[in-house]
Amino acid sequence: MNHIKATIFDLDGLLLDTERIALSTFVAACREHDFEPDINVYYKCLGRNESTTKQIMLDGYGKDFPWESINELWVKEYDKETLGKAIPIKAGALSLLEYLEEGTFKKVVATSSRTAKAREKLSRAGMLHFFDFVLGGDEITNPKPHPEIYLSACRRLNEEPANCLALEDSENGVRSALEAGLTVIQVPDLVPPSRDMQALGHKIVKSLVEVKMLLQNHKSGGQK
Numbered sequence: 001m002n003h004i005k006a007t008i009f010d011l012d013g014l015l016l017d018t019e020r021i022a023l024s025t026f027v028a029a030c031r032e033h034d035f036e037p038d039i040n041v042y043y044k045c046l047g048r049n050e051s052t053t054k055q056i057m058l059d060g061y062g063k064d065f066p067w068e069s070i071n072e073l074w075v076k077e078y079d080k081e082t083l084g085k086a087i088p089i090k091a092g093a094l095s096l097l098e099y100l101e102e103g104t105f106k107k108v109v110a111t112s113s114r115t116a117k118a119r120e121k122l123s124r125a126g127m128l129h130f131f132d133f134v135l136g137g138d139e140i141t142n143p144k145p146h147p148e149i150y151l152s153a154c155r156r157l158n159e160e161p162a163n164c165l166a167l168e169d170s171e172n173g174v175r176s177a178l179e180a181g182l183t184v185i186q187v188p189d190l191v192p193p194s195r196d197m198q199a200l201g202h203k204i205v206k207s208l209v210e211v212k213m214l215l216q217n218h219k220s221g222g223q224k
Contacts, residue, residue, distance in 0.1 A: 001214075001215065001218040002218060003162070004105070004164065004165045004183065005106065005159050005164070006105060006107070006154075006159050006164045007100060007105050007106070007107050007164070007166075008108050008109070008110050008150065008153050008157075008164055008165070008166045008177070008182070009107065009108070009110070009131075009167050010047070010109070010110065010166075010167060010168045010170070010173050011109050011121070011122070012111065012113060013090075013169040013189035013190065014167055014168060014187060014189070014208075015089065015090055015093045015109075015127065015208075016082075016087055016089060016090065016093075016121060016122075016125060017087075017088035017089065017090050018082055018087065018088070018121070019046065019189050021078060021082060021088075022078055023190065025077040025078045026070075026074050028077060029070045029071075029073040029074040032073060033069060035061075035065070035066070035070070037061065038060065038061070041056065041057060041060030041061060042057075043191050044060070046170040046171070046172060046189075046190065046191065047145070047168075047169075047172030047173040048112055048143055048144065049112045049137040049138075049143040050071075050137075051143075054071070082124075083121070083124065086124070087121055087124050087125045089127075090187075090207075091207050091208065091209060092207050092208030092209035092211070093127070093208050094126075094127070095208075095209070095212060096208045096215075097127065099215070099216070100130075100215075101130060103219075106132050106159070107130055107132060108131055108132050108133050108134070108135065108153055108157060109122065109131050109135065110150060110152075110153045111134070111136055111137065112136075112144055112149075113136055113137060114136045114137065114138045115134055115135065115136030115138055115139055116136070117136075119134050122134065132157070135149060135152060135153050135156065137149070139152070144170075144172040144175070144176035145171075145172040145173070145175035145179070146176060147176050147180035147181075149176060150164075150166060150177050150179075151180045154180070154182075160181075161180050162181055162182075162183075164182045164183070165183045165185065166180075166183070166184045166185070167184075167185055167186075167187065168185075168186050168187070169186065169187050169189040170189070170191070171191070171193070171194070171197050174186050174197065174202060178200060178202060183202075184203070185202065185203045185204075185211055185214070186202060186203070186205070187204075187205055187206070187207060187210075187211065188204065188206075
């Protein structure tokens with residue numbers, strides 16, 4: 001990893017412990033409409049943008065699924081929890097960012113969330129100042145698992161994908177980064193990695209604490 005010059009972070013479920021909030025508010029919104037969701041369908045939406053999430057849910061829950069009204073309530077309650085209260089930060093996130101700040105690593109965020117909302121969440125979490133820029137899903141055409149967001153981030157960084165490290169929690173995010181040609185470390189959140197995911201050959205760790213330890217080990221010459 002000595003060739004790495006930039007680190008590209010996912011946001012929800014990686015830096016911020018917001019995926020559990022998203023899940024609980026989604027289930028609550030569904031139950032308000034007397035609908036009990038199959039969580040496995042929901043899990044397919046992790047790392048996706050809103051339009052893709054809508055299609056996955058309509059395909060999984062049926063054409064009569066009241067997406068518009070459920071989504072309206074879901075977004076309202078999610079924003080209340082994430083923008084109106086203190087945002088929970090994932091273990092090791094601040095320590096890792098502070099460690100990277102000591103070196104010459106460029107640091108950016110590439111998220112399926114809209115840029116403005118992502119910046120607001122990072123600001124509320126006291127993290128926004130760590131990043132050179134935030135690239136949101138509303139700034140690209142093709143959402144994760146398509147590689148566009150990572151390729152776009154690399155272009156803005158003026159770095160080759162091979163010189164960039166992606167940190168992701170979701171399967172869709174991992175596939176996006178690998179397809180773009182980045183080195184990837186996965187920190188699974190809600191869903192443990194499947195056998196297919198493990199077979200991709202990228203590094204999988206339990207927390208951002210381990211990511212920091214890996215980078216420190218590489219820097220000290222423990223690994224190449």
